[in-house]
Amino acid sequence: MRKNLIPVLLQEHAAGQLDSLENIHRIGSKLALEESAHHNLWITDTSPADPLDFRSLGSVETMDVRGSLARLRDYPDQPFIRRDVIRPMLHVMANRTPTVFHLKATIQDHVAVYDKLIIQVGSYNVTLVQAYLVLRVFTEEQLAPREEQLLDLLASGYSAKEIGLLTKVSFRTVETQIAQLREKIGARNTAHAAAIGTARRLTRTNGERPDRAAGGGRGGT
Numbered sequence: 001m002r003k004n005l006i007p008v009l010l011q012e013h014a015a016g017q018l019d020s021l022e023n024i025h026r027i028g029s030k031l032a033l034e035e036s037a038h039h040n041l042w043i044t045d046t047s048p049a050d051p052l053d054f055r056s057l058g059s060v061e062t063m064d065v066r067g068s069l070a071r072l073r074d075y076p077d078q079p080f081i082r083r084d085v086i087r088p089m090l091h092v093m094a095n096r097t098p099t100v101f102h103l104k105a106t107i108q109d110h111v112a113v114y115d116k117l118i119i120q121v122g123s124y125n126v127t128l129v130q131a132y133l134v135l136r137v138f139t140e141e142q143l144a145p146r147e148e149q150l151l152d153l154l155a156s157g158y159s160a161k162e163i164g165l166l167t168k169v170s171f172r173t174v175e176t177q178i179a180q181l182r183e184k185i186g187a188r189n190t191a192h193a194a195a196i197g198t199a200r201r202l203t204r205t206n207g208e209r210p211d212r213a214a215g216g217g218r219g220g221t
């Protein structure tokens with residue numbers, strides 16, 4: 001079972017170990033060695049008056065989802081930055097309480113379901129993102145209508161035989177189509193293809209689940 005790193009970082013914070021950038025980098029490097037879900041740790045300077053000018057003071061990353069741009073305004077996907085990055089930061093800055101947010105979002109060409117812990121320390125904050133699902137998403141423009149239909153049926157749990165009956169295509173033809181689709185989207189097997197199809201559905205319902213304060217209460221945005 002993969003380790004949940006959020007309680008680990010909260011313990012470090014409670015012990016006063018996030019009191020310097022050097023310590024945070026040390027802790028981040030230690031967390032990167034843990035066998036856990038995909039995770040990144042960012043340190044952000046939150047002193048500028050305009051949140052879009054918040055800038056990175058360093059990061060420890062095991063997955064590349066946001067890139068290493070210095071300022072938030074430099075990231076090309078501004079709706080994502082405003083909704084899933086700045087809004088949680090401002091909430092924590094206002095409440096001064098470590099908070100865990102439960103999020104799902106489209107980041108570049110991937111869909112991710114993840115927990116985000118934000119801790120405000122002086123004029124900067126420490127953000128730990130722990131992802132439980134990171135899948136590449138293919139848009140309608142990248143898939144032919146037949147491929148899109150096939151992917152949706154796989155995501156709905158239909159077998160090749162059932163898809164053949166529904167689409168009035170032979171079982172062997174459906175198997176060939178699935179094999180071609182898997183190759184196109186980089187799926188290791190049919191179950192992986194179905195998961196990618198599910199990820200496409202998640203992109204249509206991006207949003208934030210209710211967040212909770214790390215201490216057990218509930219936070220608002």
